[in-house]
Amino acid sequence: MIGIALYPDKTTFKEDVAYLKRAQRYGYQKVFMSMLQIDIQDPKKSIRRLKESMAFANELGMLVMLDIHPMVFDYLKMKEDDLSYFHDIGVKILRLDSGYNGRTEAMMTHNPYGITIDVNMSNDTHYFNLIQDYLPQYQNLSASFNFYPQRYTGLSLETFQSCLRHFKNAHIQTAAFITSQTAQVTPWAISDGLCTLEDHRDLPIDIQARHMKMLKCVDDIIIGNAFASEEELKIVQKVMSTSVDYLHVTFNEDASEQEKQMVCTIHDYRGDASEYMIRSSHHKQKYAKESILAHQHIRNIQRGDILVLNDNYGQYKAEIQIALKDRAGDPRINVVGRIKEDEMLLLEQLKPFQTFELKEALL
Numbered sequence: 153m154i155g156i157a158l159y160p161d162k163t164t165f166k167e168d169v170a171y172l173k174r175a176q177r178y179g180y181q182k183v184f185m186s187m188l189q190i191d192i193q194d195p196k197k198s199i200r201r202l203k204e205s206m207a208f209a210n211e212l213g214m215l216v217m218l219d220i221h222p223m224v225f226d227y228l229k230m231k232e233d234d235l236s237y238f239h240d241i242g243v244k245i246l247r248l249d250s251g252y253n254g255r256t257e258a259m260m261t262h263n264p265y266g267i268t269i270d271v272n273m274s275n276d277t278h279y280f281n282l283i284q285d286y287l288p289q290y291q292n293l294s295a296s297f298n299f300y301p302q303r304y305t306g307l308s309l310e311t312f313q314s315c316l317r318h319f320k321n322a323h324i325q326t327a328a329f330i331t332s333q334t335a336q337v338t339p340w341a342i343s344d345g346l347c348t349l350e351d352h353r354d355l356p357i358d359i360q361a362r363h364m365k366m367l368k369c370v371d372d373i374i375i376g377n378a379f380a381s382e383e384e385l386k387i388v389q390k391v392m393s394t395s396v397d398y399l400h401v402t403f404n405e406d407a408s409e410q411e412k413q414m415v416c417t418i419h420d421y422r423g424d425a426s427e428y429m430i431r432s433s434h435h436k437q438k439y440a441k442e443s444i445l446a447h448q449h450i451r452n453i454q455r456g457d458i459l460v461l462n463d464n465y466g467q468y469k470a471e472i473q474i475a476l477k478d479r480a481g482d483p484r485i486n487v488v489g490r491i492k493e494d495e496m497l498l499l500e501q502l503k504p505f506q507t508f509e510l511k512e513a514l515l
Contacts, residue, residue, distance in 0.1 A: 154392055155182030155217070155327070155374035156385075157346070158209075160201035161189060162337050163378065168205040171379045176212045178389040182327075183209045184374050186219040186339050188249060190227060203241050210242040217245035217270065217296075217374075222252060232256050239265040247296060248272060254282025261292040273315050273326065274298040274307065274348075280318045295319050296327035299376040301343040306350030316369050327372035330360040330388075332380035346376025355494055357384045361391040362398075366501035397506070399498050400513035401458050403489035406447055411460050411488045414439065415472060418509050425504040429459070430474040439470035444486070451487040453479045456496055458489045458510070474499065 156175045158168055172183065185206065191198040206216050218238065230237055238246055247270040251257060260269045271283065273295040280295070297315070300306040307315075312328075319326055330352055331345035338346055345353045352360040357380070364373050375388065396418065403412055419432035446462045453459065459473040465484040474491065476499075481487070491499050492513050502508055 153181050153372040154179065154388060155184055155215075155372060156180050156380065157184040157329075157374060157376050157378055158205055159186065159189075159337055159339050159378060160205045161198065162339070165201070165204050165208075167379070169208055172205070172209055172212055172214065174382060175385055176214060178385045179393075180214070180385070180389070182215045182217055182245075182372060182374060184217045184219065184247075184376075187224050188219055188221055189339055190224060199241075206242045215244045216242050217247055218243045219247040219249050221249050232260055235260065235263045235265055235267050238267060239263075243267060245270050245294065249298075251279055254279070254284075255286045257283045257293075258286035258288040261288040261290075263292070266292060268292050268294050268325075270294045270296050270327075272296070272298065273319055276311060276314045276318075278318070280322070284322070290322065290324060293322075294325040294327070296372075296374075297329065297348040297370075299329035299331070299346040299348055300350070301338060301340050301346055303344040303353065304350060306347055306353060309349060309351065312349055313367075313369065325372065326370040327374055328364060328370045329374050329376035330357060330364060332357055332375050332377050332384050334381045334384060335375070335377035335379055337378040338376075343377070351497055358387040358391055359495055359498065361388045362495075363497055363501065365391060366397050366498060396509050397498070397502070398509040398511055399495050400492045401489045401510050402492055402513045403458075404487065406449065407486075407488040408445075410442070410444070411486065412512065414460060414470065415458055415488060415510050416512050418507060419472060421502055421504050421506045421508065423505045426476075428475070428477045428479065430476065430502060432472040433468075435472065436468075436470040442470075444469060446483055447486045450481040450483050452481045453485070453487060454490070456491040456493075456499060457487050458491070460486045460488050462486050474502075 209216050245268040274297050328348040329346055331347040347353050420434055422431040444462045446464055453475045455475055457475040461468045461471045
């Protein structure tokens with residue numbers, strides 16, 4: 153599932169309506185909103201705009217996910233065992249930015265309204281085990297990561313994957329955030345983008361989405377800031393609905409049209425994997441009777457280089473490789489291009505036996 157975020161205290165209802173309609177048209181089903189910025193002097197006034205936009209999102213059939221802090225219950229003079237207020241304003245998923253003791257979260261999942269209780273999964277602790285100890289209703293339990301407005305504070309990939317292991321075995325719905333590179337609206341005055349992974353902060357949104365998809369870790373991806381451009385909404389939807397993962401290649405000047413044609417197609421990562429390269433060899437038969445001339449310039453091979461084995465490599469001629477380690481140049485190997493630099497993190501996620509596609513990068 154893909155989602156967007158709205159911050160009605162920073163926008164107009166008209167802007168929210170237009171964005172919600174646009175997102176729904178491209179298949180977005182979830183809307184993240186936040187109560188963390190509530191005015192404690194006048195909480196009801198603070199959420200009036202929230203309720204407007206929530207109501208319209210519900211009219212469109214979208215799932216409203218509301219981020220709250222336990223103190224919100226104090227501000228609104230409510231108890232955690234009564235979620236009727238959130239049901240009445242159209243909340244389908246109640247995200248707990250800060251948790252309780254495990255028992256309270258489990259109790260909340262037994263609410264009579266079917267509201268999903270979403271817990272914060274950004275810390276690598278035994279928090280989720282505590283919730284499980286109190287026998288939650290799992291169909292009303294999900295988990296999501298934080299986004300990180302401050303540069304360099306986002307999660308490392310290692311931490312991200314370590315946090316996930318606590319939740320995977322329970323088979324509950326999980327979510328993470330990617331950031332628009334055009335959106336300006338965020339919940340805080342200071343923001344350098346709203347992503348979960350620090351590696352994503354300055355990347356185009358399509359690469360962020362492709363990386364999340366290739367990680368196969370989370371179920372839902374939410375664009376954390378508003379308003380993402382129509383092009384960004386469109387490309388994320390396209391990425392998430394594409395069955396074959398793809399990477400872009402920048403070709404060297406001496407790459408022939410024949411070599412470009414050989415490279416820009418569907419490939420299968422051989423299962424007998426080498427630490428030095430990804431091998432794709434099932435197209436060899438197609439080019440068996442064609443000549444693949446050796447390049448005059450022999451380049452040293454670097455990680456990310458695209459390699460075509462030429463006539464001098466005998467039975468291996470026409471094999472396509474992607475270098476995973478640096479090594480010396482070889483006159484039998486034509487270095488025809490390389491994976492785009494900002495897509496190198498995608499290369500790390502290709503796995504043996506996987507089908508993938510290489511495409512020429514547009515300049």
